[in-house]
Amino acid sequence: MLTIHNLEKRYKTGDRALKGVSLTLAPGDIVGLIGPSGAGKSTLIRCVNRLVDPTSGTIKLFDLDLTNLSGGDLRKARRRIGMIFQEYALVERLTVMENVLSGRLGYVGFWQSWLRRFPEADVARAFALLGRVGLTEFVDKRADALSGGQRQRVGIARALAQEPELLLVDEPTASLDPKTSRQVMRLILELCAERKLAAIVNIHDVVLAQMFLPRIVGLRAGEVVYDGPAAGLNAEVLTRIYGEEDWAKTSTNEEANDTVAPIPIASTLERRNAAMAGP
Numbered sequence: 053m054l055t056i057h058n059l060e061k062r063y064k065t066g067d068r069a070l071k072g073v074s075l076t077l078a079p080g081d082i083v084g085l086i087g088p089s090g091a092g093k094s095t096l097i098r099c100v101n102r103l104v105d106p107t108s109g110t111i112k113l114f115d116l117d118l119t120n121l122s123g124g125d126l127r128k129a130r131r132r133i134g135m136i137f138q139e140y141a142l143v144e145r146l147t148v149m150e151n152v153l154s155g156r157l158g159y160v161g162f163w164q165s166w167l168r169r170f171p172e173a174d175v176a177r178a179f180a181l182l183g184r185v186g187l188t189e190f191v192d193k194r195a196d197a198l199s200g201g202q203r204q205r206v207g208i209a210r211a212l213a214q215e216p217e218l219l220l221v222d223e224p225t226a227s228l229d230p231k232t233s234r235q236v237m238r239l240i241l242e243l244c245a246e247r248k249l250a251a252i253v254n255i256h257d258v259v260l261a262q263m264f265l266p267r268i269v270g271l272r273a274g275e276v277v278y279d280g281p282a283a284g285l286n287a288e289v290l291t292r293i294y295g296e297e298d299w300a301k302t303s304t305n306e307e308a309n310d311t312v313a314p315i316p317i318a319s320t321l322e323r324r325n326a327a328m329a330g331p
């Protein structure tokens with residue numbers, strides 16, 4: 053459903069952020085995008101919804117070539133792609149409900165959206181989504197009154213209000229504590245499975261990625277250096293993606309290393325199942 057072929061991005065500064073990236077997602081595929089800072093993860097995600105214009109290459113959503121769209125055609129195509137952001141990107145002074153309804157802005161006319169008059173069906177959909185993400189009692193609260201985890205749930209509900217075919221998720225847990233991070237990842241995965249949604253999840257936390265994401269794409273210096281199962285992320289592959297490091301160590305304290313367990317570099321189906329079943 054998403055076919056990225058030979059994608060190049062060179063910024064005006066001369067930075068070559070993407071060097072011939074190719075990637076294919078089938079409906080329902082969920083991909084964890086990992087790689088060191090500056091590898092091009094955000095650039096790749098932003099090229100897909102055209103927040104960044106690629107220099108060359110193609111990005112196809114089913115048969116639609118996203119790379120050549122502009123104006124109204126691009127706006128229409130963007131409805132099909134939901135985005136979840138690290139810093140939530142909510143309108144702080146608006147209520148939770150208004151924020152979720154803003155996911156419908158691509159569907160309503162200018163005056164309707166200016167007057168914030170949304171069709172009943174949109175409001176009903178927003179209520180249902182807020183129920184699904186566990187925020188029913190917060191619908192009338194202002195976004196700035198919520199915790200980070202609750203804000204991210206609003207961000208998720210807003211993205212789904214668009215009824216997208218593809219989700220782009222940009223470091224969804226980077227501003228959250230470890231427990232909330234797991235809850236948010238679990239929620240995103242469950243919602244994707246319920247809707248057979250494909251997703252690309254840009255994520256820095258390799259252990260969290262292994263826990264939840266079945267397929268991992270590793271980017272390094274603008275190139276795909278790994279595309280395979282999370283279980284294949286062994287020390288050799290991690291070195292290919294991030295460079296030399298002792299991947300078995302969990303502490304900088306040499307003495308402590310004798311007693312601590314190695315980091316779980318090889319994910320198992322059991323571990324993912326356990327993560328999905330957790331609190």
Ligand SMILES: Nc1ncnc2c1ncn2[C@@H]1O[C@H](COP(=O)(O)OP(=O)(O)OP(=O)(O)O)[C@@H](O)[C@H]1O
Pocket residue numbers: 063064065067068069087088089090091092093094095096
């Ligand atoms: N707007 C921009 N103008 C110029 N260069 C940019 C711009 N955005 C990103 N870059 C450069 O492109 C390269 C890839 O950056 P990008 O932000 O996509 O990497 P990343 O993997 O998402 O990094 P991080 O994990 O730190 O967010 C880097 O060299 C970066 O400096």
